[in-house]
Amino acid sequence: MEYTVRIAGTPCETRVSGGTLAEACALLGHPLELVCGGNGRCGKCDVLVERRGVRETVRACITPVTEDITVFLEVSENASAQILTSGGAHDVFAPAVTKAVLFPAEREPEHCGAYLRGVSLAAARQFSRAHRDAEEDPLTFIRHEDTLLGVQRGDTAQRLYGAAVDIGTTTVAMYIYDLTTGALLHTGSALNGQIRYGADVIARIQHAIEHETGLTELNRAILDTIDALLAAASNAVPGLSDDLWQLVFCGNSTMQHLFLGIDPSALGAEPFASVTADTVRAPAGEIGLKNCPAGALVEFLPLLGGFVGADTTAVLLGVPEEGVHLAVDLGTNGEIAVGNARDGFLTSSTACGPALEGGNIECGMRGSEGAIDHADITPDGELRFHVLGEGEAKGLCGSGLLDLIAVLLETGEIDEMGRLEHGDYRLCENVVLTQKDVREVQLAKAAIRAGIELMAKHLDVEIASISTVLLAGAFGNYLDPASACRIGMIPPRLVEKIQPIGNAAGEGAKLCSLSKAEFAYAAKLAEETEFLELAALPEFQDCYVDCLTFEEDDL
Numbered sequence: 090m091e092y093t094v095r096i097a098g099t100p101c102e103t104r105v106s107g108g109t110l111a112e113a114c115a116l117l118g119h120p121l122e123l124v125c126g127g128n129g130r131c132g133k134c135d136v137l138v139e140r141r142g143v144r145e146t147v148r149a150c151i152t153p154v155t156e157d158i159t160v161f162l163e164v165s166e167n168a169s170a171q172i173l174t175s176g177g178a179h180d181v182f183a184p185a186v187t188k189a190v191l192f193p194a195e196r197e198p199e200h201c202g203a204y205l206r207g208v209s210l211a212a213a214r215q216f217s218r219a220h221r222d223a224e225e226d227p228l229t230f231i232r233h234e235d236t237l238l239g240v241q242r243g244d245t246a247q248r249l250y251g252a253a254v255d256i257g258t259t260t261v262a263m264y265i266y267d268l269t270t271g272a273l274l275h276t277g278s279a280l281n282g283q284i285r286y287g288a289d290v291i292a293r294i295q296h297a298i299e300h301e302t303g304l305t306e307l308n309r310a311i312l313d314t315i316d317a318l319l320a321a322a323s324n325a326v327p328g329l330s331d332d333l334w335q336l337v338f339c340g341n342s343t344m345q346h347l348f349l350g351i352d353p354s355a356l357g358a359e360p361f362a363s364v365t366a367d368t369v370r371a372p373a374g375e376i377g378l379k380n381c382p383a384g385a386l387v388e389f390l391p392l393l394g395g396f397v398g399a400d401t402t403a404v405l406l407g408v409p410e411e412g413v414h415l416a417v418d419l420g421t422n423g424e425i426a427v428g429n430a431r432d433g434f435l436t437s438s439t440a441c442g443p444a445l446e447g448g449n450i451e452c453g454m455r456g457s458e459g460a461i462d463h464a465d466i467t468p469d470g471e472l473r474f475h476v477l478g479e480g481e482a483k484g485l486c487g488s489g490l491l492d493l494i495a496v497l498l499e500t501g502e503i504d505e506m507g508r509l510e511h512g513d514y515r516l517c518e519n520v521v522l523t524q525k526d527v528r529e530v531q532l533a534k535a536a537i538r539a540g541i542e543l544m545a546k547h548l549d550v551e552i553a554s555i556s557t558v559l560l561a562g563a564f565g566n567y568l569d570p571a572s573a574c575r576i577g578m579i580p581p582r583l584v585e586k587i588q589p590i591g592n593a594a595g596e597g598a599k600l601c602s603l604s605k606a607e608f609a610y611a612a613k614l615a616e617e618t619e620f621l622e623l624a625a626l627p628e629f630q631d632c633y634v635d636c637l638t639f640e641e642d643d644l
Contacts (some may be wrong), residue, residue: 090106091106092105092155092156092158093157094110094154094157094159094160095159095160096114096117096160097159098161100274100275100326101117101273101274101275102117102275102276102325103117103275104278104321105278106279107153107457107458108154108457109149109152109456110136110138110147110149110150110152110153110154110158110160111149111152112563112566113154113158114136115566115591115592116262116592117276119162121133121136121149129475134148134149134150135147135148137160137161138152138159138160138161139158140156140157140159141156144161153458153477155478182604183603183605183606184251184335184605185335185605186233186249186251186268186334186335186386187231187268188230188231188232188246188249189229189246190227190228190229190244190246191229192227193224193226193227196220196228204216204220205237207235207237208236208237209237211239211383211384212237212239212240212384215239215241216228219240219241219242222242226242226243227243227244228241228242229241229244229246233335233386234605238334238372238384238385239334239382239384239385245332246269250265250266250267250274250326250329250333250334250335251265251266251268251334252265252333252336253266253595253598253599253601253602254337254338254339254598255400255403255598256281256345256348257281257340257344258281258283258289258341258421258422259280259281259284259288260278260279260280261278261279261281261314261315261318262277262592262595263275263276263278263315263319263322264595264598264602265277265322265325265326265333266599266603268335268602268603274325274326275322275325275326277318277322279314279318282310282311282313282314283307285310286306286310288421288443288448289421289422289443290343290396290421290422293307293347293353294343294356294357297347297353298357304347304350304353307347308348308349308350308377309377312348312377315378319333319378319380319381320380323380329381330380331382332382333381333385334382334384335386335388335602336381336386337388337390337598337602338387338388338389338390338598339389339390339398339400339403339595340398340399340400340594341397341399341400341401341422341424342356342392342397342398342399343356343396345363345389345392345398345399346363346364348376348389349369349389350376350377351364352364362395366391366392366394366615367391368390368391368608368611370387370388372384372385372386372387373385373386373387388601388608390598390601390608390615391612391614392615393614393615393618393620394436395437395438395620395622396422396424396438397424397426397436397620398424400418400424400594401418401424401426401436401594402597402614402615403593403594403595403597403598403601403611404418404424404426404561404593404594404597405426405618406596406597406600406610407593407596407597407600408428409429409430409556409557410429410430411429411431412429412556413427413550413554413556414428414555414557414558414559415427415541415555415557416593417537417541417560417561417565417579418561418565418594419441419537419565419568420441420445420564421446421448422438422439422440422441423438423440423533423537423540424437425437425438425537425540425541425544426618427544427545427550428548433618434614434618435544435547435620435621436618436619436621437540437544437620437621437622437623438623439536439539440536441532441536442533444487444526444529444530444532445490445491445530445533446564447460447484447485447487447490449529450484450490450526450529451521451526452485452521453485453490453526454484454485456477456486456563456564456567457486458477458478458480459476459478459482459484460476460477460482460483460484460486460489461474461476461484461485461486461493461516461520462476462489462567463489463492463569464493464496465492465496466496466499472496472500474516475489481519482517482520483519483520484519484520485522487564487567487568488564488567488568488569490530491569491572491573491578492569492572493514493522494572495569495571495572495575497509497514498576498639499575502514503639504639505639505640506638506639507528507531507638507639508527509523509527512524530576531639533578534576534577534636535633535636535637536633537579538577538579538580539623539629539632539633539636540623541579542580542636543621543623543626543628543629543632544621544623547621552582553582555586556586557586557587557588558579558586559588559593560589561590561591561592561593562591562592563591563592565589566589566590567589568589570584570587574587575641577638577642581641581642597611
């Protein structure tokens with residue numbers, strides 16, 4: 090069941106089907122402080138809410154969304170536009186899609202000339218109808234830089250909207266902006282409808298290959314998901330379906346292919362190449378979207394290589410120019426980037442498997458009500474854990490799984506080789522950690538750690554010289570940095586440099602929607618970023634095996 094979370098006094102709202110209030114606030118573009126890693130201890134995320142007419146203060150990081158909620162935050166009226174004014178590589182608010190009003194005298198052609206030049210057939214047809222019906226009235230021309238997208242009768246210059254969409258393998262997030270002011274008007278999210286054909290990208294690629302209608306099914310599933318989000322947004326923003334003229338998308342390489350209706354089979358076998366890695370631009374009608382003008386411009390950000398897609402391109406938009414930064418998006422397919430905005434980046438991907446998201450784990454589950462999301466040891470040496478929703482424990486989500494293994498390493502219940510000394514470990518009646526679970530985590534953490542070490546070596550960068558470790562995605566936002574370092578997934582000496590950055594891919598897509606300079610920078614990033622195929626390196630296998638153990642190190 091879905092519930093509405095809205096920010097009081099603003100048009101910002103979203104529909105969610107689980108998760109915590111803190112996650113919903115982050116999705117709405119107003120992330121809260123989670124100093125304690127989201128385990129309910131520090132109180133920095135306490136907020137006033139209203140539910141069923143009753144107001145109370147709750148701790149957002151441990152409050153599940155199980156009903157409609159209004160959140161009272163101190164939000165600046167122009168806060169949504171300020172993301173573009175921080176300097177550095179980012180330009181001020183200046184979208185590439187604009188509207189211009191022309192009166193009859195301003196649109197007259199030369200004698201025996203033409204009204205328009207270099208336009209699409211669809212735009213020419215729109216102009217011909219509007220001009221015929223409104224010879225004495227103004228017409229509004231919608232352009233992407235010098236390209237005419239559409240024509241509207243009358244003066245509609247003050248109604249122009251853009252969408253930034255992050256297509257995740259599991260979840261799709263959408264942000265609607267007013268392109269005349271830069272204001273965030275609406276935020277929505279939904280499960281990616283492709284999930285019914287497989288939980289990960291490999292399963293979906295196989296579905297497209299093995300079924301005659303597989304690609305069509307996967308393509309329609311994601312288009313239906315986006316159209317449903319657009320329909321919900323139209324209810325919140327009247328007139329959106331007529332005046333949404335730009336949609337900027339990001340997602341991993343497989344999501345790009347499936348959204349565009351491109352056969353992804355080339356990604357599933359050597360040499361793991363995309364059909365195209367360039368920015369893709371096409372009218373919404375050609376893409377197959379229904380709840381926006383057919384001539385609206387759809388833009389998918391460029392890919393970086395292999396399975397490192399446009400979501401990583403979007404993440405890198407926010408990395409500083411100075412220093413050496415490590416950006417990691419933890420998931421079934423872990424993406425890693427090292428470098429900075431001035432000197433460029435080295436990127437790669439590594440197959441983590443689904444363990445970090447609760448997959449292939451005996452009692453694994455997503456971070457929803459009933460999930461154990463954190464564990465630690467009391468001063469008396471007793472194991473304690475926190476359950477989302479404060480009710481009965483039903484399973485382990487990724488952050489809880491990492492915490493538990495870190496704790497059991499400290500108590501000696503798990504040895505350096507990953508062996509459970511006394512067999513399967515039962516936390517409570519419903520939740521058990523098995524030996525197989527520990528092995529799954531070892532495989533995932535070894536893939537990430539080996540990638541970090543080999544990429545640093547390739548760039549001749551000392552691990553200690555890394556300025557920050559930027560963890561992207563919801564999982565990175567809630568894991569305990571100390572646990573990630575204790576199990577060896579991230580080099581321990583970087584523990585104080587870890588910074589969760591939430592849905593940085595969605596933030597990057599927003600930047601590109603609101604600033605043509607940011608979009609140009611994204612294209613520049615794609616051209617200059619180097620991709621490293623880890624599995625092709627002679628030393629990869631040895632490094633990977635070395636990283637399987639839980640032996641403490643000083644790297």
